[in-house]
Amino acid sequence: MIALLIANSLALASLLIMLSSGLALIYGLRDVINFGHGALYMLGAYLGYSIALIGGFWVALVASPILLALLGVAFEYLVLRPLRGRSHIEVALVTLGLGIILGQALIFVYGGEARGVDAPRALAGSVQVFGLSYPLYRIFLIGMGLGSCGLLALWLRFSTSGLYVRAVSQDPSVARMMGVNSDRLSLLVTSLSAAFAGVAGVLAGPYLSVDPGMDVTMIVNCLIIVVIGGTGSIAGAIVAALLFGFVQVAGSVLLPDLAAIAPYVLLMAVLLIAPRGIGRGRVLS
Amino acid sequence: MGARGGLLTASRAVTGRRPLVVILAVLLFALGALAPAHLVSEFVLRLGVEGLLLGMLALSVAFLMRQAGLVALGAASIYGGVGYLFAITMSEWDLSPTAALFAAFVIVIVYAAVLGALIVRTNPLAFMMLTLAAGEMVSHGVMLEGLRDYTSGADGLVVNFQGAIFGLQAADFASAPRFWPIAWSAAWVLGLAVYATGRSRFGAILRAVRENEERMRFSGFGTYLPRLIAFVFVNGVAAVAGLLHVLNSQFVSPESLGLSVSTNALVASLIGGAAGSIGPIAGGLFFAFAQDEFGAHGFTQLLTGVAIVVFIVLFPRGIVGGLIEAARRRTYLAPRRGEAP
Numbered sequence: 001m002i003a004l005l006i007a008n009s010l011a012l013a014s015l016l017i018m019l020s021s022g023l024a025l026i027y028g029l030r031d032v033i034n035f036g037h038g039a040l041y042m043l044g045a046y047l048g049y050s051i052a053l054i055g056g057f058w059v060a061l062v063a064s065p066i067l068l069a070l071l072g073v074a075f076e077y078l079v080l081r082p083l084r085g086r087s088h089i090e091v092a093l094v095t096l097g098l099g100i101i102l103g104q105a106l107i108f109v110y111g112g113e114a115r116g117v118d119a120p121r122a123l124a125g126s127v128q129v130f131g132l133s134y135p136l137y138r139i140f141l142i143g144m145g146l147g148s149c150g151l152l153a154l155w156l157r158f159s160t161s162g163l164y165v166r167a168v169s170q171d172p173s174v175a176r177m178m179g180v181n182s183d184r185l186s187l188l189v190t191s192l193s194a195a196f197a198g199v200a201g202v203l204a205g206p207y208l209s210v211d212p213g214m215d216v217t218m219i220v221n222c223l224i225i226v227v228i229g230g231t232g233s234i235a236g237a238i239v240a241a242l243l244f245g246f247v248q249v250a251g252s253v254l255l256p257d258l259a260a261i262a263p264y265v266l267l268m269a270v271l272l273i274a275p276r277g278i279g280r281g282r283v284l285s
Numbered sequence: 286m287g288a289r290g291g292l293l294t295a296s297r298a299v300t301g302r303r304p305l306v307v308i309l310a311v312l313l314f315a316l317g318a319l320a321p322a323h324l325v326s327e328f329v330l331r332l333g334v335e336g337l338l339l340g341m342l343a344l345s346v347a348f349l350m351r352q353a354g355l356v357a358l359g360a361a362s363i364y365g366g367v368g369y370l371f372a373i374t375m376s377e378w379d380l381s382p383t384a385a386l387f388a389a390f391v392i393v394i395v396y397a398a399v400l401g402a403l404i405v406r407t408n409p410l411a412f413m414m415l416t417l418a419a420g421e422m423v424s425h426g427v428m429l430e431g432l433r434d435y436t437s438g439a440d441g442l443v444v445n446f447q448g449a450i451f452g453l454q455a456a457d458f459a460s461a462p463r464f465w466p467i468a469w470s471a472a473w474v475l476g477l478a479v480y481a482t483g484r485s486r487f488g489a490i491l492r493a494v495r496e497n498e499e500r501m502r503f504s505g506f507g508t509y510l511p512r513l514i515a516f517v518f519v520n521g522v523a524a525v526a527g528l529l530h531v532l533n534s535q536f537v538s539p540e541s542l543g544l545s546v547s548t549n550a551l552v553a554s555l556i557g558g559a560a561g562s563i564g565p566i567a568g569g570l571f572f573a574f575a576q577d578e579f580g581a582h583g584f585t586q587l588l589t590g591v592a593i594v595v596f597i598v599l600f601p602r603g604i605v606g607g608l609i610e611a612a613r614r615r616t617y618l619a620p621r622r623g624e625a626p
Contacts, residue, residue, distance in 0.1 A: 033410050083598070089356055089409050090597050093551075096358075097593030100548065104587040216544055220421045223414040231411055257431040264422035271403050271415075 003130060005250055011138040011207065013245030014145020018200040019218060020225040020237040021152060022193030027231060028169030029186045030080055032091045036099025038219025039106075040194055044068050044201020045210045046106050049117055052205070057120035065198035072194025076187045103215045112212050117205030141203055148199065149238055156234070165189060224263055228270045230277030239278060318469045322462040330461040332573050334533060337468040340569025341475050341526035342546075343553035345519040347565040348479050350554065352488055353515050354495035355405070356413045359420030361546035363523040366423050367393045368531030368541065372444040373435050382446040390524050397520035398513070405512040417544070424542040441538025444531055458532040471529055475522055476562035482518065483561075491515055545586060549576075552589050555596040558603025567605050 019041055026034050034040075044064050051060035079098065083091045118124075119137040126133045156162040167175040168182045176182055208214070225244050229236030244263060251262030270277065321330055342364050349355045370389035374380050380388055404415040427436040436442065446455055457463045482488055494501050494508045501508050531537055540546070549572060557568025572592075579588045600607055 027410075031410075033414060086597075089354070089413065090601070092410060092413060093356065094594055094597050096548070097590045097597070100586055100590030100593070104584070104590060108587075216421075220418055224418050227407075227411055227414055227418075231408075257429060260425040260429060261422055264418060264425075267415075267418055268403060275403075275406060 004132060004134070005253060006246070007129075007134055007138065007142070009242070009245035009249040010142045010145075011245075012249060013241045014141050015200045015204055015207070015218075016221060016225055016241040016245060017145050017149050017238050018196045018203075020222040020229070020241055021149065021234050022196040023222055023226050024229070024231075024234045024237045025165070025189045025193050026186075027226070028234070029165065029182060029189050030091075031088045031172075032080065032095065033223070033226070033231075034193075035092055035096035035219060036102060037095075037193075037197060037222060038215035038217075039099035039102040040068060040071070040197040041201045041204070041218050042103060042106055042212075042215040043071070044198035045204050045214060046110055046115075046201075047198070048202030048205050049115055049210050052117060052202075057117075057202075057206075061199070061202050064202045065195040068198030068201075069191040069195040072191035073187065075194065076190040080186065080190065081183070099215065099219070103212070107212045110212075114209045114211035116209055119206040137206055141207055144199070144203060148196065152234070161185065161188060221263065224267045228267060228277055233277070236278055314469075314473055318466040322465055327461050330465055332577055333570065334461055334464055334468050336570035336573030337472045337566065338526055338530050338533070338569070339549060339553050339573055340557075340566035341472055341529070342523055342550040343557065343565035343569045344472075344475055344479050344562060345522040345526070346547075346550045347554035347557075347559035348483065348522070349515060349519045351559045352483055352491040352495065353512055355409050355512070355516075356551070357416040357516075357519070358413055358544065358547050358551070359416035359418075359423075360523050360550045361542050361544070362420040362423035363393055363397065363520050364527035364530065364546060364550075365537055365539075365541035365543075366396075367524045367527035368444070368537035369427060369436060369442065371528060371531050372442045372537060375444075375446060377435065382448055382450045385446075386450065386528055390521075390528065393524045393527075394517060394521060397517045401513045401516035401520075405516050406509055417547075420542070420544060420547055424539055424544075427539055427542065439539055441536060441540075444535045444537060446535075450532070455535065459535055464533050468529060468533070471525065472566050475525060476566055479522065480562040487511065487514070545589070548589050548593070552592045552596075554603075556592060556603055558606025558609075560602065560606050561609075564603050564605035568603065571604070 019037060023034060023037050026032060047064040047067060048057075048060040051063050055063070075098075079094060080091070083094060119135075123137045123140050126135050127139065128134075129139070156166055164175070164180045164185055165188075167178070167180055168185060172182065204210070204214070221244065225237055225240045228244065229238070229240035244266065247262050247266045248259070251259035255262070321333060325333075342360055346357055346360050349357050367389050370392050371385050374388045374392075375382060375385040378385075378388070400419055404412055404419070407415060426432070428438055429436075430438075448454075450458075453463075453467075458467075490501075490506060490511050494506070494511055498508050530541070550569075553568035553572045554565040555568070556571055557564030557566065559565065575588060576585050579585060596603060602610060
């Protein structure tokens, strides 16, 4: 029972980690919370759905993130750079507006009803782990989530560009004085974060469903995670995503009547105890 | 000496014009309250009422955005939530409609104070995220299975009330021609209240905290309490708009709590311009009519998204703000005290 609970919350947390670490990365570099991130995830999911119909799941898992990364490049050049001089709140509102436009465009193209996506044949069954039967696809999902999070950590920790990203996140002006080109980094980070949203979208298809409300649900969840984790802290976001996944899954099993508001209770509790979140986020106004 | 003389004549010129402005305002108020019911169709009037209600909600969003630099994305939870409370306090506590109005208002104010105490200390971006989360919490809250007996879940609640509120019956509130003057007067009262608050010492403190919180703390001002009071104040404005909405539509549903209502209010204040009181209300009216035009094709939300982007990027002052700016440039009027240039 407990093992199943933990496995399920890990599966949910995997998706949340991919999305909220993308949010935290952009915030670290640009001080902007991308309110359109949920719509990117939704685009990734619908693209994944369409591509999977033609070329199968594995093609979708590669193609959708690549297309999203290209969109991330466009987002950097057409939105973030021209609006560099504007207040962060205004840029955040613009991303909110763009997210609404993207979400509505998807509803216009795909219609309002939910779509189901089948897991690929290789991952369709269940396996026995520690004496309990568990869907193979969810294990794959957990592997992808933890794997990408591990790769991200390795990149940030051991590569030169990762070092620069950490430097800008910690203190933008000093990093720039030391000759770090934050624009070039931002291009990298924005496309990476959009690609992560694409991966999460494709992976979400067989696990959740592909439906018109998925963008708002996901962005709200991710924002809660980013706040709980300490705005801009990637390690904090990962811990918060795990915590969030557990609260959500445990809530739906133990208190099904109140499960829908369990994440908000968690948020309020964290705000009461540690208003800055659990990670070491950069506190900026 | 010359500069002093110039100042004196300028101030005299302004005071000299004040009675004229007041007379014009009174005329406009009376004309706006009485004329539309005779001039336009009931359908147009109904849209106008919707626009005024949205405008009042936009007023609350705009005040917080302009004076405190905080963008709230949870206005709908107050707007719709107070309607739910009105219905529930009447049916569960057997309150008279008037008492239920007050009870719902007080509960919302207490909720806003508790929520505000938790979230106004955060930075503006986190504030925006937290208000969005709090709004979603409320809209998920009414859908809870355990509250189904009170909120009827996704179906929404029909709000029947017996007896008079301030001498008016349910039918009066539901009729667009009779409700228009009420909404019009309320928009004026709230608009003036918001304008006066913005021009007061309190407004100046809020703007100073927005500009540089640290410096205000060094100067010996509390920065937490003013923002908390502002948060409770704007939620009071949103609650009045929500109560008028429920009296008029006599129905509340989870949609009235949703993010789209909050973003519509945000858009209305951006379209009109968040600086004064006229902008948000005009923006609400503009949005209601534009929504009627686009909504028929199912593009309401698309309109919202496009309007947010276009107005922030290209017309950050909004329509009313832009017009005032243009008029000022033409007449060489100095920016008024307390306004950002």
